[in-house]
Amino acid sequence: MKKLIAGNWKMNGSLAANEALVSAMLDGLGGKAPASDVALCAPAPYLAQLAGLLNGGPIAWGAQDVSSHESGAYTGEVSVGMLRDFGCRYAIVGHSERRQYHGETDTVVAAKAQRALAGGVTPIVCVGETLAEREGGQTEAVVKRQLAAVIHAVAHCTSEIVVAYEPVWAIGTGKTASPEQAQQVHAVLRAQLAAATQHPERVHILYGGSMNAANAASLLAQPDIDGGLIGGASLKAADFLQIVAAAT
């Protein structure tokens, strides 16, 4: 399976900055398709710009969230149909910043994943424990509970999701899970997927949390780490391209 490197720009960017960043990334790839799959997830207002800039080239694009509803009176939300209209490939769901600051529960995250899949967009389902949960020995239970809600909702489509293990204590903090710590959790998630789908090997399980040009290769060398979800380092073309190179 090809690895998948997905950038999460979070709430960063501008028309001018996005154009410069994307053109530096495309220049860096030199017109060649990388050996791994690559995607960028931008804030909703810039998705149309991204669709234009990336225009069927080697980098796909995605949203950072999607509504759990199909359409209607949900002010401020973006539906999967709207994303598909522009050719969106991925939508991050259940990022810890959405769980933490927007009160998204496992049930909401599962509904979003289900809605994305039904609308033809691949959900990148984020799971991960807080520092207190890790220190309390609850890491496995937390990630399994978070993934179980999604598996329950998407049922026979489980092999079509992407999972991202993102320990909350490692996101944007510069603290990375060691390759062994990450692999241990990825193996747990793979086993959980194996009990839910005949093709657990088809599910990309990404690692996210301060992945950068220096630590990417050792993380990506782990048997159950199938790629990365990259926050801060996806805002710097050279760093992001080094991670893409490490995945090939």
Ligand code: PEP
């Ligand atoms: C993220 O936002 O998903 C993330 C992993 O961020 P960072 O790489 O900055 O830790």
